[in-house]
Amino acid sequence: xxxxxxxxxxxxxxxxxxEMSERIAEARKAIGMSQKTLAKELGIAANxxxxxxxxxxxxxxxxxxxxxxxTGCTVDYLLNRVDGFHEYYNPxxxxxxxxxxxxxxxEITREMSIELLKAxxxxxxxxxxxxxxxxxxxHIVGLLEWRFGDHS
Numbered sequence: 001x002x003x004x005x006x007x008x009x010x011x012x013x014x015x016x017x018x019e020m021s022e023r024i025a026e027a028r029k030a031i032g033m034s035q036k037t038l039a040k041e042l043g044i045a046a047n048x049x050x051x052x053x054x055x056x057x058x059x060x061x062x063x064x065x066x067x068x069x070x071t072g073c074t075v076d077y078l079l080n081r082v083d084g085f086h087e088y089y090n091p092x093x094x095x096x097x098x099x100x101x102x103x104x105x106x107e108i109t110r111e112m113s114i115e116l117l118k119a120x121x122x123x124x125x126x127x128x129x130x131x132x133x134x135x136x137x138x139h140i141v142g143l144l145e146w147r148f149g150d151h152s
Contacts, residue, residue, distance in 0.1 A: 019080040020064075021055040027071035027078065028053075030085065042066050
């Protein structure tokens with residue numbers, strides 16, 4: 001469930017609010033500041049800050065920027081987009097899927113081809129091809145040769 005909050009249209013998920021609440025409290029504690037002192041620095045009531053830290057209130061972007069500025073962490077850290085206190089989110093540094101394993105290359109025997117065609121249901125168990133099946137396969141092989149062939 002998404003909640004739209006504040007005139008700045010900050011969007012939070014329920015899980016995001018819980019994580020952000022924990023991060024705000026962690027940032028405050030990391031610099032040894034009390035809720036009362038941080039609330040005063042932010043220009044808000046201490047019970048409002050307590051609400052942010054408990055997940056009962058959702059801070060707008062101005063509050064997140066101010067908490068970031070006062071505590072020295074990044075807004076990305078407060079939003080739980082990064083793990084490090086001083087890190088910034090970079091979508092280009094996301095982990096990439098590993099490359100697929102390199103395919104085996106080598107000779108494909110007639111027997112291997114027949115077994116594959118049987119498994120795909122293109123050949124009956126006797127291994128015989130009709131004239132139509134043979135023409136179809138010749139067309140497919142021609143397309144594959146064109147696609148993967150040297151076009152220079």
